[in-house]
Amino acid sequence: MKKIITLGLTIPLLSACLSGGITSTTNGKVEQWTTFDGKTVPFEKMGDKQSKVYFYREAGAFDGPAVNIFIDGDYFVSLLDGSYRASLVCSTGERLLADFSRKSGFSSRDAGIDYNFVTGTTEYIKIILDDNNQPIFQRVSEEEGKNAIPYLRRMSQTLSRVKNNRFCKQPVLGKLTLASGSLFKFGGSDYQDMLEQGHQEIQALSEKINSDQYKITGIKVMGYTDPIGSEEYNLALSQRRAETVKQALLSEGVTAKIDLIGLGEKNLVVRDCSQQFPKSKKQRITCNQPNRRVEVVVYGYNK
Numbered sequence: 001m002k003k004i005i006t007l008g009l010t011i012p013l014l015s016a017c018l019s020g021g022i023t024s025t026t027n028g029k030v031e032q033w034t035t036f037d038g039k040t041v042p043f044e045k046m047g048d049k050q051s052k053v054y055f056y057r058e059a060g061a062f063d064g065p066a067v068n069i070f071i072d073g074d075y076f077v078s079l080l081d082g083s084y085r086a087s088l089v090c091s092t093g094e095r096l097l098a099d100f101s102r103k104s105g106f107s108s109r110d111a112g113i114d115y116n117f118v119t120g121t122t123e124y125i126k127i128i129l130d131d132n133n134q135p136i137f138q139r140v141s142e143e144e145g146k147n148a149i150p151y152l153r154r155m156s157q158t159l160s161r162v163k164n165n166r167f168c169k170q171p172v173l174g175k176l177t178l179a180s181g182s183l184f185k186f187g188g189s190d191y192q193d194m195l196e197q198g199h200q201e202i203q204a205l206s207e208k209i210n211s212d213q214y215k216i217t218g219i220k221v222m223g224y225t226d227p228i229g230s231e232e233y234n235l236a237l238s239q240r241r242a243e244t245v246k247q248a249l250l251s252e253g254v255t256a257k258i259d260l261i262g263l264g265e266k267n268l269v270v271r272d273c274s275q276q277f278p279k280s281k282k283q284r285i286t287c288n289q290p291n292r293r294v295e296v297v298v299y300g301y302n303k
Contacts, residue, residue: 049168051091051117054145055137056084056152057127067127067135070097074161079127084152087160090168091119092299098127098135113137113266116220116297119171124148128271138271170217173300176205180225180241180292189240191247202245206252209298216300221245221260224267224295226288227274231264238262245294256300269293 046052055069059082066078072095077085094115115137117123124145130136140148183198209216223242225234239262246258273287 049171050088052122054086054124062129065101071162076160076162083155085155088164091117091172092169170299173298176296178294202248216256218299219258220297222295223262224293226291227265235264238264
């Protein structure tokens, strides 16, 4: 059970900091808080089980108060409009949560979504709004992230509770995204529904896993769907697809422990297909193709 740290001072401070800083007098001493600082991102050396992640909120992307970000239940930063901040994170299964600052109550820190990052890499996550106008994460390409950061200001107003040197379970050796369009017939999920291209991709992955170059400590298979259809149906479909990929890996001789989970509509890669193509179901299906996928995360070390 994580200790909950009250952040009651954060919200009023943030609301007063839009001009760039505030001054407070305590016992005759003047204290200065700076909302934004320069572009330097100070880090200790990245560990062998860590990745660097930039969280950012584009200027004018949406209205609303500061977006609080929690990493594995620990408070990290409150992002204002047009700002960013970066952190070292554990590569394995960090639980990330984004939530608007509130005048009362607290975020449920046990909520959020598990993320895996390839060890030693730099990742970029953009804050956007979901259909209910609540902040969520969207992973973007390195190119998109690098192009966005220079136009943003680095947040420095609040104190992060995330420890850069905390214990991390295991490194992520690699991650592969398998498009369901190459894995299965449309709407399919069973082993007999797998396409030849899907078999070939899994065979190639299995050969790498079984090679003598790596010491594999575990594998996690995560199934995803697009948002078309009911949430219950999509959750079950994503679970079946993850189970089928696990079955295919085992049939190729993979002996490492394989965990799986179906996540349904969570972590959508593309979120605005309905807005782009409100009158064309065929175009919406094509637009949603990146969302229909199975991700395979491989944990381990290079020998």
